[in-house]
Amino acid sequence: MLRERSLFLQRLLFGADLTLIALAWVLAWIVRFEVLSPPGWIPIETYLGFLPFVLAVWGGVLLVSGLYRTRRAQRLTLVVYAVARAVVLGLVVSLGALFFYREFSFSRLHVLLFAGFASVFLVGLRLAIYTVLRRGRESGRNVRRVLIVGAGKAGQRLARAFRHYPWMGFEVIGFLDDREGAVEAEPPDPLYPESVERPTVLGPVDAIEEVLEARGSVDLVYAALPLAAANKIQIVAEACARHTAHLCLVPDLFGLDLLMNSRVSDVDGLPVIHLLDEAPFDFRQVIKRAADVAFSIAVLILLSPLLAAIALAVKGSSPGPVLYRQERMSLNGQTFDILKFRSMPVDAEAGTGAVWSTKGESRATPVGAFLRRTSLDELPQFWNVLRGDMSVVGPRPERPTLIEGFRQQIPGYMLRHKTKAGITGWAQVNGWRGDTSLTKRIEYDLFYIQNWSLWLDFKIVLLTVWKGFVHENAH
Incomplete structure (x- = not known):
């Protein structure tokens, strides 16, 4: 669910970014040729004719620049850095391609204004989205309550991810784990170095029925258990089938010493977990x-x-x-x-x-x-x-x-x-x-x-x- 929501927001954000890129291109022409110089020096139609090329180039640059990795949208410094990198890369590619066009020379001031407007628009959009979503969650709107079964490394990392992305609207109410009082906080990892909390264990895995009954507003149950705990996964699935909570399986594979490019695919509808694989082609x-x-x-x-x-x-x-x-x-x-x-x-x-x-x-x-x-x-x-x-x-x-x-x-x-x-x-x-x-x-x-x-x-x-x-x- 987290991935589906993230992908949906990223696609919306990509479309909004392209719209803002087009707006920055036009606004830069207006400021350059209508405000800073006599009107009509170079007609806007000339620049609009290159807009599809600009959007195509910048669309590709934005996709490969890492700007849509959600973890980058948490701190203002990282947002500004990611946008600046994308803008610089976009300018380099655009100017490199336009170098071979000899019909007329693009205004250097227009290009600088375009880069400035694009940077402000892209950063401003992300700050606006983040502010709206954060305020909505703080007021209790569109919050989904999550129960995690398994307080091992996978379960705790999952909880850290939900805390790290508060704008997604997922609230972890606690864990179920057979170790109960023996569960300790896992050390931080490179993705979420700042999020270390002792997990709140509500009871053993077998108590899931009672927890769902007592906390009837649980929306999602994540089973983050080792593959060896197939019997426990069955208990969790049967309990969720008697309630309205959705069930997601997150196999705890961190017990394996070596993982490389791990991912999930399917063969004729059968889920396949890749533990050691080369990077997927993209x-x-x-x-x-x-x-x-x-x-x-x-x-x-x-x-x-x-x-x-x-x-x-x-x-x-x-x-x-x-x-x-x-x-x-x-x-x-x-x-x-x-x-x-x-x-x-x-x-x-x-x-x-x-x-x-x-x-x-x-x-x-x-x-x-x-x-x-x-x-x-x-x-x-x-x-x-x-x-x-x-x-x-x-x-x-x-x-x-x-x-x-x-x-x-x-x-x-x-x-x-x-x-x-x-x-x-x-x-x-x-x-x-x-x-x-x-x-x-x-x-x-x-x-x-x-x-x-x-x-x-x-x-x-x-x-x-x-x-x-x-x-x-x-x-």
């Missing part, structure tokens, strides 16, 4: 792939003189090919040949076999050692990105031979293959590269997969450029 991944291709083409073209110089240096450093091919593993365990500028003699691993590079090793040629220290040996991997083997951002791919040992030693190691491997990643920009803790590296890789967004990718690319390619752990 429009953001289309944007990510398009950005990968565009960025890789730009890098290969702009750095072509540098690439040619490195190729000549490698060729002169020792006999053998310029490029080094090595089997690596990427999305869903699929292997591919990664490309690097060769940094070692051709027979460097003839006696050792596949081993991890370590600090101070002497296998690399002088040119190869420099390329490794500066990470310039990785540049050919942009061709792997164009081929679709890799992404610009993602966990660094490893050799299948080494993975055989790693996956037995490190819990969750193979989960890093739930997304496409990358040239740079969250672990790398935080210093976990080269001969460093593999456990910490996996921890950062899994954080990236679980919290992936286009903005996080952009941040990682900026950090990679900002911190430079030279690193003490690069060897």
Whole structure:
């Protein structure tokens, strides 16, 4: 129910946002050409002709900007930040597209006014909606009373979500749990760090009939129980069937150590819970792939003189090919040949076999050692990105031979293959590269997969450029 209401409000909000974007576009023309300059300098019809294009661009930008994630609409600072990010991204995309249009030049002042009006309108709308809904709930209108069966981690997190979204109008009256007095407050989690309260347990699960009778105004019952408690779920279902309360099942899966991209789908009407899965395909991944291709083409073209110089240096450093091919593993365990500028003699691993590079090793040629220290040996991997083997951002791919040992030693190691491997990643920009803790590296890789967004990718690319390619752990 929470999700359905949230989606409905988000769609209404999206439609209202597009209306306000159109209003900001027209109002900016009025102020620019009717108020600040003589009327009729550029007719409004010219700007209105581009309005459908503007709405299409901004509609896509708003959808991928994270502006409709409900948790962002709670604090004013986060609302302003999310709107500002969407406006900046919208302007960049719009101006980039209009750069190729040569019929006439858009007024720079009009664009600035449009950005200002759009920002004020988008923030103002969210503040108005939040204020109206909050006041309505405080006055007792449209409040739905919720009973949660199960005071474990899932049940408490559910209650925190309802408290975190007060404008949704859900009031938790308490919990049912067989542990009763032994129930303790769960520690905060990243989504709701500020909401920690000892749960109010009204009685054991078997007392649900009495609770529903005594509190006849219960609208929703959430069964947040472990899958092993099927008999308790049956008791709850039978009790709700004798009353008017709706019943929702929230399986408590937090007892499982490893979850990745968990979600619910259906097969011919049968609900299917995905516990370990790759990220579902959506429009953001289309944007990510398009950005990968565009960025890789730009890098290969702009750095072509540098690439040619490195190729000549490698060729002169020792006999053998310029490029080094090595089997690596990427999305869903699929292997591919990664490309690097060769940094070692051709027979460097003839006696050792596949081993991890370590600090101070002497296998690399002088040119190869420099390329490794500066990470310039990785540049050919942009061709792997164009081929679709890799992404610009993602966990660094490893050799299948080494993975055989790693996956037995490190819990969750193979989960890093739930997304496409990358040239740079969250672990790398935080210093976990080269001969460093593999456990910490996996921890950062899994954080990236679980919290992936286009903005996080952009941040990682900026950090990679900002911190430079030279690193003490690069060897």
